[in-house]
Amino acid sequence: MKNKALNRRTVLRGLLATGAAVTVPLPLLEIMLNQSGTALAQTKTPVSPLYVTWFFGNGTLPGRWKPTRTGSGPAWDLSPQLQPLAELKPYLTVISGLENKLVVSGFEHPTGSAGATTGAPLSGNAVRAASIDQVVANAISEGAPYRSLEVGLTPATPGGPQDSLHTVSHRGPNSRNNPEFDPRAVFNRLFMGGAPVPDDDEADQATKIANVRKSVLDSILQDGARLQQRLGAADRQRVEQHLESIRAIERRLETMAPGGGSPPACSSPTAPTVGKDAQSEAPPAVNAAMVELSALALACERTRVLSFMFSLPAAHVYYRHLAQDMNDDFHDTICHGDPGDQSGQPRVDKGVIYTMGCLNEFLTKLKDTPHGSSNLLESSLVYITSDTAWGKTHTRTEWPVLFAGRAGGRLRGDEHHSFPDDNLSKALLTIAQIMGLNVTEIGVDAGRVTSPLAGIQA
16 A cells, blocks of 8 residues: 655654754655655645855866867866866856956955846945845745755955855845854754854863764654654665764764864864864865755755855965965965966966865765755756956956756756856846746846846756
8 A cells, every 4th residue: 555645844853851852854755756756745836946056256267167168968078177077067057158247346256246146236335136046045945944044164254344245145135144154053953943052162061062963863763763664665765874864964073173173182083173164274074064964954955045155255265285385365365466377377276176176075965865756966956156257357257157957857967058248147047047937137237137048948
């Protein structure tokens, strides 16, 4: 006899020794879908794509970012700076030639970031319009526990007052959604109702929080056992894998030292440091923790809209862990100070390739995470962009734009399109239409457009 359909919003519930309630969300299971695997069992409405803005500061080397050939499949090749994404080429749509027409001299990074995410100029220090993630969230986030989730890898920042230097997510003018840079806080928000992370000097309280983390899964085992009786073999295996992935995150967080420093001497020397980046260096371990948490949030549809801030616009980040010669301010000294042209700044190249390696980790995690009848990357549209084209002179042409994922079949993938001198805002309108929004224009002033990029949608 066929099992009764399971509500998409089902969670496993437990009670901690502290008396706090815990909820563990579930991934999209077969029992939640209709026979076609494309509709939610409790609503019978189509499963819309998930959306992600993945942003990195300080731009690229356009001469090493842009692929040399356009086309699809074997007709185009990844450029040197996109090579870290080679295994994901079938999921990539590279868009070159676009110009951010809102960049203003003297305010290149703030206006560049605003243009790339809102399509509107600044009004003083504030953005003038909602960012594309929030435009999408207005349409697809109903019923999700979190309307959107904003996370970041490094808080390294130029410290300017403009809204657009501190986040890429804006609900509207003077309404920014700041990213959370501490994996502990993201974990607590997803599983413990937003319980605060203790201050570093509250050692006893920190120990209690660590013990709570270790018991999150234990507390819901009884509820999980009841659920397993309703599931088929494939769903049971998926739930077991899902819970083990949460356990892995707990283990990673347990290696954390207070304040995000190195693990204590008694810990394994290879244990990752997963506290908030306190050294402005965008470390791989923090990226790995945020990647896991982000994929978990999307897989469980705690949110359907995510912003992942790899680095802020004009970020004063130090990639000192890459090589001895990288222990310099990437924005001031390396991007602006190193000699070379758009194809020949070796240290800039090294930083961008590291950034794309971290993006590869994120996209690969999405690809490896089941979601319904496919995987998260198949089900998502990921918009990758920056706050400038070439950082050395703040160029606004050949703006870096990359779509990853297939948006549930609405993108073909494995393509490179070139739109010489076309308006960057068209990428935002294209995103809105791919996501199913009934939108025919987007942007303000020089950023206003009324047509999308032709030939992108499947």
